[in-house]
Amino acid sequence: MTYTVRASPDAALTLNETDTVTSVLQNIGIILRTRVGNVPLQRWLGLKMNWLDKPSNVVPTMMVSDIKEAIERDEPRAKFVSISFESDPNDPARVIPIVEVSIRES
Numbered sequence: 595m596t597y598t599v600r601a602s603p604d605a606a607l608t609l610n611e612t613d614t615v616t617s618v619l620q621n622i623g624i625i626l627r628t629r630v631g632n633v634p635l636q637r638w639l640g641l642k643m644n645w646l647d648k649p650s651n652v653v654p655t656m657m658v659s660d661i662k663e664a665i666e667r668d669e670p671r672a673k674f675v676s677i678s679f680e681s682d683p684n685d686p687a688r689v690i691p692i693v694e695v696s697i698r699e700s
Contacts, residue, residue, distance in 0.1 A: 614697065618695075629643050644660070673696045679692065
């Protein structure tokens with residue numbers, strides 16, 4: 595079964611989540627919204643974001659490898675399946691990744 599995660603800044607967080615699927619999807623959302631170096635004691639967590647300030651027509655290509663690597667490194671319970679992109683209706687220059695993942699059986 596596959597699940598979809600959008601990189602939306604207004605996503606609610608549930609601390610101490612006990613449901614595995616919800617926990618994995620929430621963690622992926624955090625990864626998508628976090629820049630490497632911003633989390634104390636976990637400086638590797640998140641995206642490198644070397645695509646910031648690049649032309650919007652090349653950003654999706656650069657984001658794919660960054661997002662795939664971060665999910666594989668930071669959330670081993672998830673398997674990257676695919677990614678698509680949409681433009682923010684309020685800011686057409688902003689690209690929003692929509693990631694599809696599956697949950698590995700434990």
